[in-house]
Amino acid sequence: MIQIVSVGLVTAIAAMLLKSLKPDLAFAVTICGGIILLLCAVDLLKDTVSVFWEIADTTGLDASLIKLLLKMIGIGYLTEFSSQLISEFGSPSVADKVVLCGKIMILLLSVPIVKSLLELIQCFLAFV
């Protein structure tokens, strides 16, 4: 935890220092600091994902559902990171478009799940 905080502080200081000297290098330093922090976060995330798979095996859930779920989380994570990166470059309108596309992709992924849910309900209704 301390490592993450120290990386954040060092990035902020380096960016502030470079802003006065060379503004375009300053945003490169902020982006690199952000990436370093995200790499630490991804390492932490690795363990939780393996727990996900263990739960899936024990409960006998369909592996494709878990894969879709993880894909959605990944897409959310990536779109959040890249939209902030783009707004850092100074064009928030493009960042909003990236977020919109991310949402649409997640919606696209959720269609098969909804379909399987409806089929499940239909076969329940068939019993009634």
Place this chain on the structure above:
Amino acid sequence: MNIGILFKIAAVGLIVTVICQILKKSDRDDIATVVSLVGLVIVLTVVVQMIGDLFEEINGIFQIYG
């Protein structure tokens, strides 16, 4: 591993600024702009490589194949 990259980029920025100042003082402004461009290109290649690593890492976990 990765905190060093941050210092490298800051160092490149500082060196490029110093060189530009020196070149400006000895009134060779065209070389100064070229040097600052080269510095920027170096930094951007490092940044792009880091973004590539991050995306690979995320792909390894979430299998997005994005």
